[in-house]
Amino acid sequence: MNIPNLGFLFNKHYYINEKLEFELKDIHKKNRDILKVEFKGRYNAPYGKYCFRLKTIYPGMIIGIGYQHDINNDDKKDNKDKEDKDCYKMGFYFDYTTGMPIIPGSTVKGLLRSAFKHREYILEILKNNKIDFEKEKLEKFKKNLEDNGKENYINYNLSDDDLLVNLLEYEIFEIGTIEGLKDIFYEAYIHEVKGNDGKFLADDYITPHYNNPLKNPIPLKFIKILPDVVFKFSFDLNDGILNSFDKLKLFRQILLDLGIGAKTNVGYGKFDEKYGENDILNLERRMKKNHKKYYKDFRRSI
Numbered sequence: 001m002n003i004p005n006l007g008f009l010f011n012k013h014y015y016i017n018e019k020l021e022f023e024l025k026d027i028h029k030k031n032r033d034i035l036k037v038e039f040k041g042r043y044n045a046p047y048g049k050y051c052f053r054l055k056t057i058y059p060g061m062i063i064g065i066g067y068q069h070d071i072n073n074d075d076k077k078d079n080k081d082k083e084d085k086d087c088y089k090m091g092f093y094f095d096y097t098t099g100m101p102i103i104p105g106s107t108v109k110g111l112l113r114s115a116f117k118h119r120e121y122i123l124e125i126l127k128n129n130k131i132d133f134e135k136e137k138l139e140k141f142k143k144n145l146e147d148n149g150k151e152n153y154i155n156y157n158l159s160d161d162d163l164l165v166n167l168l169e170y171e172i173f174e175i176g177t178i179e180g181l182k183d184i185f186y187e188a189y190i191h192e193v194k195g196n197d198g199k200f201l202a203d204d205y206i207t208p209h210y211n212n213p214l215k216n217p218i219p220l221k222f223i224k225i226l227p228d229v230v231f232k233f234s235f236d237l238n239d240g241i242l243n244s245f246d247k248l249k250l251f252r253q254i255l256l257d258l259g260i261g262a263k264t265n266v267g268y269g270k271f272d273e274k275y276g277e278n279d280i281l282n283l284e285r286r287m288k289k290n291h292k293k294y295y296k297d298f299r300r301s302i
């Protein structure tokens with residue numbers, strides 16, 4: 001894709017003058033330069049064997065809002081309020097090499113693991129999606145822990161169902177399978193932009209409120225991912241207590257239910273539940289038809 005490196009434009013070029021001797025028109029131009037970038041076809045990312053696509057919905061998605069994107073300007077108090085309203089005051093996460101927005105693999109992994117704190121929720125997903133665990137592998141995994149002095153991972157006070165979720169969490173996110181294979185969580189990349197003339201970034205505002213009711217709140221400007229942007233989530237998974245495909249279905253449902261990124265409690269970071277569901281069905285058919293090459297055909301088809 002022949003597009004500028006957005007990470008450079010946002011994190012380096014935005015405040016190119018260390019003394020902040022810029023005019024508001026410079027900030028306006030830099031804002032436009034960032035937001036006008038269009039997605040030029042698919043990004044050739046190193047996808048894992050198992051993948052699915054999810055499409056953002058209104059109001060969009062926020063990634064990396066906790067990163068600092070501000071420089072104090074004590075020398076120009078008179079213009080500071082005006083600059084504050086026009087500058088992007090919150091951070092955003094861009095891939096260092098490509099400059100494209102991505103969801104880090106660590107973020108994906110952390111979000112998925114956080115769901116396992118709620119065992120009843122995980123059991124409900126398994127039941128609703130007709131996901132059966134491999135009882136024999138569960139017992140082998142449990143025995144392997146006991147034989148290797150890792151009984152501390154086993155909570156013998158839990159019911160059978162809760163113990164299943166407990167051990168499944170450790171297998172996926174910490175220990176790996178009894179064969180020593182660990183699941184890998186890759187960065188999620190933009191795969192496609194539906195509409196918006198190819199644009200995938202936009203302005204948005206958040207208004208912090210203070211303890212003093214007489215103080216006028218100042219809206220903070222930030223960047224978000226627009227709705228109708230398709231992300232591709234990729235993994236390298238291994239059969240264990242659950243087979244790899246069932247893990248994929250579990251991960252997809254968690255992402256649909258919880259969303260990802262910042263401000264999910266007010267609607268950001270959520271996905272279209274219908275979009276991409278055929279990907280999973282096609283993947284399942286290919287898996288049953290030819291276990292060895294199904295994922296290659298699937299990756300070429302989307």
